[in-house]
Amino acid sequence: MTTVRVPAGWPATEEEARAVQDELRRRVVLDEPGPAPGTGHVTGVDVAYDDERDVVAAAAVVLDAATLDVVAESTAVGRISFPYVPGLLAFRELPTVLAALDALPCPPGLVVCDGYGLAHPRRFGLASHLGVLTGLPTIGVAKNPFTFTYDAPATPRGSATPLLSGAEQVGSALRTQDGVKPVFVSVGHRTTLPTARAHVLTLTPKYRLPETTRHADTLCRRALKEATAPRPEPAARAAADPTVREP
DNA sequence: GCGACAG
DNA sequence: ATCTTGTCGC
Numbered sequence: 001m002t003t004v005r006v007p008a009g010w011p012a013t014e015e016e017a018r019a020v021q022d023e024l025r026r027r028v029v030l031d032e033p034g035p036a037p038g039t040g041h042v043t044g045v046d047v048a049y050d051d052e053r054d055v056v057a058a059a060a061v062v063l064d065a066a067t068l069d070v071v072a073e074s075t076a077v078g079r080i081s082f083p084y085v086p087g088l089l090a091f092r093e094l095p096t097v098l099a100a101l102d103a104l105p106c107p108p109g110l111v112v113c114d115g116y117g118l119a120h121p122r123r124f125g126l127a128s129h130l131g132v133l134t135g136l137p138t139i140g141v142a143k144n145p146f147t148f149t150y151d152a153p154a155t156p157r158g159s160a161t162p163l164l165s166g167a168e169q170v171g172s173a174l175r176t177q178d179g180v181k182p183v184f185v186s187v188g189h190r191t192t193l194p195t196a197r198a199h200v201l202t203l204t205p206k207y208r209l210p211e212t213t214r215h216a217d218t219l220c221r222r223a224l225k226e227a228t229a230p231r232p233e234p235a236a237r238a239a240a241d242p243t244v245r246e247p
Numbered sequence: 248g249c250g251a252c253a254g
Numbered sequence: 255a256t257c258t259t260g261t262c263g264c
Contacts, residue, residue, distance in 0.1 A: 046254090047254075047255085048254095048255075048256095049254085049255055049256080050256095051255085051256085084253095084254065084255075085252095086251085086252040086253065086254090087252080087253085089253055089254055092254075093254075113253095114253080114254065115253040115254060116253055119253085120253085121252095125253070126253075126254085140253080142253050142254090143253080143254090144252090144253065144254095145253090146251095146252065146253050147251070147252055147253090184253085
């Protein structure tokens with residue numbers, strides 16, 4: 001586990017954060033097919049908070065895309081860098097997520113984020129932001145439609161309908177299990193929407209949410225719990241480990 | 248002006 | 255996101 005501070009120059013106000021988005025959005029790459037689903041590595045990232053103690057924990061879990069086996073994982077903890085503001089989620093989550101990705105022992109491949117990419121008020125959600133900062137292909141998978149609209153996909157797993165911002169398609173509502181509420185998929189960086197949907201279907205053989213996010217969710221919650229766990233008394237620590245001498 | 252609003 | 259155990263159902 002690594003520890004993170006809020007990066008120097010990180011936006012302090014909503015106005016600054018929106019200006020950063022308007023600047024960085026121009027660097028999103030949308031004309032690459034991206035990694036083929038079922039090959040190489042796929043990495044899930046997620047974050048858990050303790051607002052009371054001002055602690056945030058992030059996890060990155062790398063899966064073998066063909067077998068969905070976990071091949072590597074890492075965590076990072078830090079201080080909360082921004083309040084939750086719809087449309088500015090990246091400024092709250094990214095510093096710790098970047099630290100967790102940096103701590104991985106292998107290349108992450110495609111990164112699957114909790115939330116949105118292009119489906120965003122300024123077309124620059126968390127997944128796109130992470131992609132631009134790291135250069136990695138990214139997609140967003142959200143559990144709610146945010147401010148967007150959609151028609152219910154047909155019942156079978158794999159059915160999809162457009163996720164709309166007015167008349168503009170910003171993503172897909174994708175049914176990942178028969179008759180279960182869809183997830184909301186959007187492109188982050190360096191891939192396409194059909195490819196993003198194919199990745200999500202590959203990652204959901206059994207549950208509604210991708211295996212990547214399920215693993216990352218479990219791991220970041222555990223990391224948060226450990227980071228906020230009460231410290232053992234010095235005497236108890238000395239008793240538990242006689243090789244430790246307290247100054 | 249009011250309400251809604253990824254995690 | 256988070257508060258939170260057992261429980262009803264396939």
